[in-house]
Amino acid sequence: MREATSARVAYLLREKGFSAFVIVGGLSTWRKAGGHLESVPKDDLVKLPSFA
Amino acid sequence: MNELLPIMVRHGYGLIFAVLMAEALGFPLPASIAMVAAGAAIASHTLWAPGVICAALLGLLLGDSILFWLGRYSGWALLALLCRLSMNPETCILRSAESFYKRGKGTLLIGKFIPGLNAMAAPLAGSMNMRYVQFLEFDVIGASLYSMSYLLVGYLARDLLAAILRGITAAGRAMEVAIGVALIIYAGYRVIQFANYRRYDLVPRVQVKDLIARIASDSQHLQIVDVRSHGYYDKGAERIAGSIRIEPNNLEEEIKNLPKEKELYLYCT
Numbered sequence: 001m002r003e004a005t006s007a008r009v010a011y012l013l014r015e016k017g018f019s020a021f022v023i024v025g026g027l028s029t030w031r032k033a034g035g036h037l038e039s040v041p042k043d044d045l046v047k048l049p050s051f052a
Numbered sequence: 053m054n055e056l057l058p059i060m061v062r063h064g065y066g067l068i069f070a071v072l073m074a075e076a077l078g079f080p081l082p083a084s085i086a087m088v089a090a091g092a093a094i095a096s097h098t099l100w101a102p103g104v105i106c107a108a109l110l111g112l113l114l115g116d117s118i119l120f121w122l123g124r125y126s127g128w129a130l131l132a133l134l135c136r137l138s139m140n141p142e143t144c145i146l147r148s149a150e151s152f153y154k155r156g157k158g159t160l161l162i163g164k165f166i167p168g169l170n171a172m173a174a175p176l177a178g179s180m181n182m183r184y185v186q187f188l189e190f191d192v193i194g195a196s197l198y199s200m201s202y203l204l205v206g207y208l209a210r211d212l213l214a215a216i217l218r219g220i221t222a223a224g225r226a227m228e229v230a231i232g233v234a235l236i237i238y239a240g241y242r243v244i245q246f247a248n249y250r251r252y253d254l255v256p257r258v259q260v261k262d263l264i265a266r267i268a269s270d271s272q273h274l275q276i277v278d279v280r281s282h283g284y285y286d287k288g289a290e291r292i293a294g295s296i297r298i299e300p301n302n303l304e305e306e307i308k309n310l311p312k313e314k315e316l317y318l319y320c321t
Contacts, residue, residue: 003319005279010255013310022256027280027321033261045289
């Protein structure tokens with residue numbers, strides 16, 4: 001299902017009184033449309049366990 | 053089921069190899085049932101135990117190794133592909149990753165017994181840069197546990213399987229009823245899941261071009277929110293400029309940081 005996570009979270013936020021919407025197509029559609037992007041800040045990156 | 057043992061007799065080791073390798077590669081094949089049937093075939097001296105074990109281990113290890121190396125070089129793209137049939141691909145990936153967090157390399161020992169994780173463990177290990185030799189050590193043990201368990205069940209249940217083969221109608225019907233009930237329960241589960249997701253269709257959507265126009269005219273009263281999870285595991289990950297991230301699996305805490313006076317535009321992959 002497309003936008004499964006954003007739709008679920010938006011639904012829950014609306015139940016809490018937020019005015020929430022879903023961006024159709026998500027990041028991939030935004031990128032194709034030429035929308036502005038930025039790098040995820042290093043501090044926000046989640047490190048997976050590594051066996052190296 | 054009645055046809056399974058005769059097929060096993062005809063195609064034996066090649067069938068075991070092919071079915072287990074296909075399962076290791078993520079195809080939804082009944083490898084456990086094939087192994088139970090092989091166990092019964094061993095008990096009836098139709099197949100040779102060492103040959104079956106070698107065929108099973110070879111199939112599993114070859115399939116796992118292919119996914120291990122694909123995982124090493126494709127990272128999350130392969131995991132997303134393997135989770136594609138899931139109702140929620142992000143959750144599918146994260147659950148598998150969490151299993152590695154909790155159990156570490158031990159995931160490779162039990163992964164084959166856990167639906168969903170069975171095809172994910174090898175590519176996850178690859179994407180996490182596990183050494184191949186070390187991966188093989190754990191995978192050999194995990195594959196042995198998996199194949200031996202079902203072989204043992206088939207070996208011990210050989211009388212039941214033989215009875216079915218002799219055409220005991222009641223046993224055959226009982227099996228059909230059991231499979232039918234299982235299929236109905238599974239279908240019901242998927243219908244409930246689908247109904248849960250249908251309610252999310254009520255959430256209003258906005259097209260990207262409309263949002264870009266909205267940002268150009270009034271960016272002060274809106275906030276773009278990134279609800280991806282796995283995007284944050286990739287080096288060099290990007291997001292929509294000016295967006296903030298909330299963790300979708302920790303919503304109760306994340307809500308405290310959201311501006312209630314602004315319109316929120318959410319996106320995932």
